[in-house]
Amino acid sequence: MRTPYITIDTYKIEQNTRAIVNQCKKYGIQVAGVTKGTLGMVEVAQAMIRGGINWIGESRLDNIERLRKSNIHTPILLMRSPHMSEIERIISLADVSLNSEYEIIKALSKASLSKGLIHKIIIMVDLGDLREGVWPNELLPLVKELITMKGIEIIGLGTNLTDLNGTIPTYENNKQLVDLAEEIEEKCKIELQYLSAGNSSSLKLLASGKIPKRINHFRIGEGILLGRETIGREAWPGTSQDAFTLYAEIIEKKLKPSLPVGEIGQDAFGNIPGIEDKGMMTRAILNIGRQDTNIDGIMPKHSNIEILGATSDHLLMDLTKNQSLKLGDTVAFDLNYGALLASMTSPFINKVVL
Numbered sequence: 001m002r003t004p005y006i007t008i009d010t011y012k013i014e015q016n017t018r019a020i021v022n023q024c025k026k027y028g029i030q031v032a033g034v035t036k037g038t039l040g041m042v043e044v045a046q047a048m049i050r051g052g053i054n055w056i057g058e059s060r061l062d063n064i065e066r067l068r069k070s071n072i073h074t075p076i077l078l079m080r081s082p083h084m085s086e087i088e089r090i091i092s093l094a095d096v097s098l099n100s101e102y103e104i105i106k107a108l109s110k111a112s113l114s115k116g117l118i119h120k121i122i123i124m125v126d127l128g129d130l131r132e133g134v135w136p137n138e139l140l141p142l143v144k145e146l147i148t149m150k151g152i153e154i155i156g157l158g159t160n161l162t163d164l165n166g167t168i169p170t171y172e173n174n175k176q177l178v179d180l181a182e183e184i185e186e187k188c189k190i191e192l193q194y195l196s197a198g199n200s201s202s203l204k205l206l207a208s209g210k211i212p213k214r215i216n217h218f219r220i221g222e223g224i225l226l227g228r229e230t231i232g233r234e235a236w237p238g239t240s241q242d243a244f245t246l247y248a249e250i251i252e253k254k255l256k257p258s259l260p261v262g263e264i265g266q267d268a269f270g271n272i273p274g275i276e277d278k279g280m281m282t283r284a285i286l287n288i289g290r291q292d293t294n295i296d297g298i299m300p301k302h303s304n305i306e307i308l309g310a311t312s313d314h315l316l317m318d319l320t321k322n323q324s325l326k327l328g329d330t331v332a333f334d335l336n337y338g339a340l341l342a343s344m345t346s347p348f349i350n351k352v353v354l
Helices: 010-025 041-052 061-069 084-093 104-114 136-146 171-188 201-206 335-347
Strands: 007-009 032-034 055-058 076-078 097-098 118-122 154-157 194-198 217-220 242-258 281-287 298-300 306-310 315-318 330-335 348-352
Touching: 010 032, 010 041, 010 171, 010 201, 032 076, 032 084, 032 298, 061 076, 061 084, 076 084, 084 104, 084 194, 097 104, 097 194, 104 118, 104 154, 118 136, 136 154, 136 171, 154 171, 154 217, 171 194, 171 201, 194 201, 194 315, 298 306
Parallel strands: 007 348, 032 055, 032 217, 055 076, 076 097, 097 118, 118 154, 154 194, 194 217
Antiparallel strands: 007 242, 242 281, 242 330, 281 315, 298 330, 306 315
16 A cells, blocks of 8 residues: 555445434434545545435535536535635535635525525624634624525525634523524524534533523534534544544654754754654654645654654654554654645545545
């Protein structure tokens, strides 16, 4: 097997999906399985579909196009806010998009009308995490303008929590979304089908039974892919945390000092290393680096080995306490979400579907 590579266990992804979907079903919540962490990999989307998701969530139009060409007919939600330069592609590729800007929605309306289409939108509301979304007091005036537009259909409200600033989902901020929806329905005389309040950080709130009843849609990525909720990164019951494993090859193994020789300045990335003197050590170089993945987000599966650092092309490891690994061996790593995202995006890491 040509290294480095990452394995994708679609059976475990399917099982993770089923575990989360079944729990959400108990509360009347539909799940959009988010594939962006795998660059919209078709096999991952298919595993999620087998596991019972109702929607696919994707952020990149190129990924959505790949899914469409693979004859995936599950409704696809565009999760990144639409941009003017891609309006035509959005209405042709995505069934639903998350929106917060009047001018963008106006452009979607115009483009949809020109093609005889109806594009569905979920209006995002910022409930404190300060990423995308209309501020709550601006929501009603916006919706009053939007309901006069043709070519679009407002099917719900959504919010995003935790992703940027770590704002934790609570009963109170979820209930705020419900209250806003009910105000919109009463004053604008429309029915909102979906309240999309959750991502993987909402799983703990769900398990506590404190999700307001009208919340009926989650967008789940890391919970499915890595089997973790995203507040404390705790393993989620019934899921596997090793659906993905990264492998790199030992390309040098030598006994060397732990401290560099000579005057120390900045490294290749502008940092001044702080290195502990551990005497002589068995140092290994692996054929993976910062151009390939997020080195800070990988954890060796082997015992008694330690990551020392990395350059753009090389990963340095201390093998002093594990002499069984030799030149040409592969070392396996678990990944966090950032490392998974980078590894799946990198053209230099081979993808192996199990």
